[in-house]
Amino acid sequence: MKLSKEGASPFFTRIGLARGGVFIVALIVMPQLFPQHWIWNMMFFTVLYAAMSVSWNLIGGFAGYPSLGHAAFFGIGAYAMAAIFKSTHLLTNGWQPFFIMPLIGLGCAILALPIGLIAMRTRADVFAIVTITLLFVAQTLGYNLKSLTGGAQGAGLSRAPFRLDIFEQPFYFAAVSLLLLAMGIAYFITRTKLGMALTSIRADEDKARGVGVRTTAVKVMAFAVSVGITGMAGGIWAYYLGFIYPQFAFDPLITIAIVLMTFLGGRATVWGPVLGAAILMPAQQLLAYYVGGSQIYLIAYASIFLLIMLLLPRGILPTVLSKRRLASLAKQGNMSGISSTPAITGGSNS
Amino acid sequence: MHTLIQGVILGVLTGGVYALMASGQTLIFGVMKVVNLAQGAFVIASAYLAFTLFTQFGIDPLVAVLITTPLMFGIGVVGHWLFLRPLRREDATELSILITFALALLVEGILSITYHTTYRSINTSYANKAFDIGGFSVSAVRLYGFIVSCALLVLLYVILQKTRFGRAIRATVQNPQSATLLGVDSNRVKAYGFGLGIATAAASGSIYGLLFPFNSGSHYDLISRLLSVVVLGGLGSIGGAVLAGVIIGVVSSVAAVTWSPTWSEMTFFVVLLLVLLIRPQGMFGRVERGAL
Numbered sequence: 001m002k003l004s005k006e007g008a009s010p011f012f013t014r015i016g017l018a019r020g021g022v023f024i025v026a027l028i029v030m031p032q033l034f035p036q037h038w039i040w041n042m043m044f045f046t047v048l049y050a051a052m053s054v055s056w057n058l059i060g061g062f063a064g065y066p067s068l069g070h071a072a073f074f075g076i077g078a079y080a081m082a083a084i085f086k087s088t089h090l091l092t093n094g095w096q097p098f099f100i101m102p103l104i105g106l107g108c109a110i111l112a113l114p115i116g117l118i119a120m121r122t123r124a125d126v127f128a129i130v131t132i133t134l135l136f137v138a139q140t141l142g143y144n145l146k147s148l149t150g151g152a153q154g155a156g157l158s159r160a161p162f163r164l165d166i167f168e169q170p171f172y173f174a175a176v177s178l179l180l181l182a183m184g185i186a187y188f189i190t191r192t193k194l195g196m197a198l199t200s201i202r203a204d205e206d207k208a209r210g211v212g213v214r215t216t217a218v219k220v221m222a223f224a225v226s227v228g229i230t231g232m233a234g235g236i237w238a239y240y241l242g243f244i245y246p247q248f249a250f251d252p253l254i255t256i257a258i259v260l261m262t263f264l265g266g267r268a269t270v271w272g273p274v275l276g277a278a279i280l281m282p283a284q285q286l287l288a289y290y291v292g293g294s295q296i297y298l299i300a301y302a303s304i305f306l307l308i309m310l311l312l313p314r315g316i317l318p319t320v321l322s323k324r325r326l327a328s329l330a331k332q333g334n335m336s337g338i339s340s341t342p343a344i345t346g347g348s349n350s
Numbered sequence: 351m352h353t354l355i356q357g358v359i360l361g362v363l364t365g366g367v368y369a370l371m372a373s374g375q376t377l378i379f380g381v382m383k384v385v386n387l388a389q390g391a392f393v394i395a396s397a398y399l400a401f402t403l404f405t406q407f408g409i410d411p412l413v414a415v416l417i418t419t420p421l422m423f424g425i426g427v428v429g430h431w432l433f434l435r436p437l438r439r440e441d442a443t444e445l446s447i448l449i450t451f452a453l454a455l456l457v458e459g460i461l462s463i464t465y466h467t468t469y470r471s472i473n474t475s476y477a478n479k480a481f482d483i484g485g486f487s488v489s490a491v492r493l494y495g496f497i498v499s500c501a502l503l504v505l506l507y508v509i510l511q512k513t514r515f516g517r518a519i520r521a522t523v524q525n526p527q528s529a530t531l532l533g534v535d536s537n538r539v540k541a542y543g544f545g546l547g548i549a550t551a552a553a554s555g556s557i558y559g560l561l562f563p564f565n566s567g568s569h570y571d572l573i574s575r576l577l578s579v580v581v582l583g584g585l586g587s588i589g590g591a592v593l594a595g596v597i598i599g600v601v602s603s604v605a606a607v608t609w610s611p612t613w614s615e616m617t618f619f620v621v622l623l624l625v626l627l628i629r630p631q632g633m634f635g636r637v638e639r640g641a642l
Contacts, residue, residue, distance in 0.1 A: 133577060301452075
């Protein structure tokens, strides 16, 4: 929580580097300690959703444009993967799809550019409208472009030739790389002018434009990067499952899950969405194990979301941090530090 | 040519129902500046309600409107009080979108557990009847649905134009601050305005249930259509929503008969994209501060 003397914080701080290092080591070591398949499976989904939440946060949290269409890009990524590696295609090297992944992400990002340009001409309302409609259109295409997607019968992918006892591990580490990429981008955003630009768009877009922020470029770029990562997550997911259906690839549940994770942990922070995913995904897996049935998730997710919005609208991390900050300031008897703390760095500063 | 005119007739009749749904949606936006993503879910919930009333008690869906509408009005007022009123922060717009989205999913989850996800349709005695008017076949359900929709739209118009409550709503739409200064209780107007919007959803839900088979997931399809209608008409303009409802009804129905029923669903999205490209504020929308 120390603010540097000059007022501007350095790009890397020692404690920040230590925290990141511990996190990476934990991601690598933790599943080794519990080598059961279901733990790997749960960790895989947790990390995958954490990556998507962090990426949603770039546009939905920092810039304040709540996208409801991320599930569309998740599905597009998944079906792109399915189209490249059809089940008839025999893989000689199981790692090959992971190397194709960045291309899929790039494709999703390029696809997002015109959509973002049109949807973000007006304010957040219309953006939400376009993105939710996009989800429906993508779903309709998933069902009806039968030659490409196989329609409701689903699409099969080539089977990953990994040893069965360590089957989940390559996917897990692919998801971890994606999460680290997303967090790296989020961290970069909080530490550079870009973050200021995005936050200023959320606060007052007209004023931001007035003082010279290139609002259109910044927000369309944030949207493209965000859905690019989500598309890659879709690709990993499809390869992991080996068989995908439109109703699961273009599932509004994915959108509400990543939005909920972001809001639970704390939006516009680097660590918030990760925390949210770490709480919710294991909870969902346990719920699935004990109760089953995705309608229950719908009700559970929606109710938890409504409760959080009413009781903890800022999310866990910002609430805890601001309490701690106030307490430490009160101890020093120095209240002048509050106003000089940049709001955007929220959970990530120090 | 015959199929084309047939398509136009069908489109106008269906468009009437969309006009009713969309007028509620745009009313809510006008009063509260909230895009209500739960509107479709409330339409489907009312369709299920009409379905239950019909199968259990034999009440005709068009009569059931008298029961579902007040009920949904109450649910709307309570929903506003519970979830939307507490939002008084600067990012209320953004949060209210997410809250109504969560509400939609909550309603969908409850419906899919109560009624399962199989498609339902309400088969009244006149479900398959059709009139022959000048060589064109007009199905009875659609005609009755259209008439009831028009009657309800007129009722909505009278409420908004002729009552004190309506005047308070219109004042709030035009200028919330001046309305408050002149003694309009903005919280009450917002709550009742939201309730009124949900009540129109309830009324159109009964008719929707008569016209189309539906399941708990139908609200995604519906909300995309409704939002396209509302954007075309201009967010906040009720007259615009009615006109846009009929226009989009006709366009998609003509696309269905001349091209393909599967892809006619896409016409909504095409219209939405065109509007945003050419005239983002819609036909009758005001240019708000902050919009380009």
